[in-house]
Structures are given as structure tokens and as C-alpha cells.
Amino acid sequence: MKKIKIEKKILSENEKISIQNSFTLAQRNILCLNMISSPGSGKTTILARTINDIKDKVRVGVIEGDIQTDIDAQRIKETGAPVIQINTEGACHLSAEQISKGLQNLPIDNLDLLIIENVGNLVCPTAFELGESGKVVVLSVAEGDDKPAKYPSIFAKAKAMIINKIDLLEHVDFDLEKAKKDATVLNKDLKIFPLSARTGQGMEQWNNWIIEQIKKYQTQE
């Protein structure tokens, strides 16, 4: 038997392309957020509402990732924002290469913000960097307050966390403080936004945070 040391990153190919993506975005001063959540947490509803709320101040582009259909892209299109739908045909996450192709079909010379809505899945998308400036995890109160404890990786890596559907709080056994505490155990800098994309409650704080992040991003260097 002979042993050969390799010591090479396994996802180096994805990482290489993700770095190219982040370079493409940085050159054009585009802040990129990668939204990750379980299916049905309300990512698209949040996104459509945010775009409508901030589109006078910020030029937003969207990449929609789904296993199949362009239902989400159609909903985003109604806001007037440029959107690309990527169908992964069964794959449980978006890869950097898909984003790279998506960027070629977006008007990236005229954007301030790119939001990538990843495939609904709280595990797999976490492992694949896409070239984003930060990850945003969305948790809805109907899913239960134990998700940060059960799926710690994404909560440890995210820059911000949205707790959606707070209009349902009185109907479900969701302990807001417990979810917040479990999510921040490994991530003290995590920004948390409890909101309801349906009623609009709490949307302002979230939208303001995005605008603040764009400003910060565009004035750095």
C-alpha cells in the first residue's frame, strides 16, 4: 500500500467560482445576500414586499433557486425587479457556477443589491459559498422555536436572521426568546428581525438594515 498526501479542499472548484462571483459583484459595488430557509418560511413573500418597499432607493436584482417551476420568479417579476430563475432539477442547493451563469443574464451594471433566494433547505445550501456578502436565514414561527438548536450551522454562519409570520405567534407554541437565544449562542453578532411579511409588521427595521448594509458596502475600501 502507498499513501499519498493530497490535502486539497474538496469543494475547491465551487470555491474558485464563488470567489470570481464575489469579484464580479465587488467591481460593480453590488451587495449580495444569500437567503436560506426551510421550504415555506416565506422567503419570496418577504422578498417581494422588501423590493416594493425599497425600490425607489435601491436597484434590486434577484436570482431564484428552486428544484422546479418558475412560480417564485413570476412573483418577483410583478415587482418590476429583474429576476433569473434557476431550476436545480432535484439538487438541494444552488452552486457558485449556477450563480455565475445567472449573473450573465442580469443587468449587473445597474444594480445595488442582488438577492439570491436559495432552494428551500436548511442544511445543504449552508455548505456552498456562492460569492455572497452575507447569508440571511429565515425561520417562520410555524416551524417551531427548536430550529436554531437543531440546525446550528446556518445560524452560526448567517449575518442576519428573520423570524417571519409573527402575526401567527398567538396561535402557535413558539418561544421567541428561546429561538433568539439558541440562534445567538454561536453567533453573537447575528442581527435578528422578527416580522410579518403578510401584515408588514417589522418590515421597516429589516428594510433599513439592508439599506444600511448597502451603504456600508459601497463606501468601504
Next chain:
Amino acid sequence: MHETMIAESIFTQISEEAIKQDAKPVSAKISCGKLNALNEDVLGFAFTAISKDTICEGMKILVEHKPLQAVCKDCDIKYDVDFLNIKCPNCQSENMELLPDSPLILEEIEFEKE
């Protein structure tokens, strides 16, 4: 499920090395940090499926899980973090900073001797 894509990447890297070494690979060791959420059984299953009828068929894939580490900001020691208990084992402080999680690494491949 992301294990499938990871298995494909490992398979490609091992196959390339097998051509270079002109030998049949028997096993490979990979290491990964805690935040990678990699399941060894799922990875093994995916690799078996992908490597069928290739030079990699029958290979064993061993996964070494590396702990997530933190530095205590009060007493300065480095320790392994448990998701459910982040306290410093030395001074019980919760004032810590996480160190970067280890990436997925293909550490070594073992080949049959020619």
C-alpha cells in the same frame, strides 16, 4: 443530500490522482469541520453509486470530523465548542469568539502497491 455533490468532487480528485499514480485507490481520508454537516453514511452511499464500474469501485471513504473551536475572551484558552454548551471549560465564561470552521479537505489517498 449535498453529500452527492461532495462525493462527485472527491471522486473526480481521486480519479485524477489514480491516473497520475497509475495505481488503484483503496481508501481515502477526508476531514471536515462541524459546521459542514457531513454525514459519513450518506457520503459513502453516494460514493459507492458514483464509483461503480470505475477504478474507484470498492473504495473506503473515511471521514474525520474536526471539532469547532473557540477562544475564551476572558481567560484566553482555546477549547472545543459544544453546540449546546458554549461555556469555557476553564472559567465558565460565555464570552468567546468562534475560530473558523475547518473546510472539507481530501487529506490522503491509499493506493494498492503496483
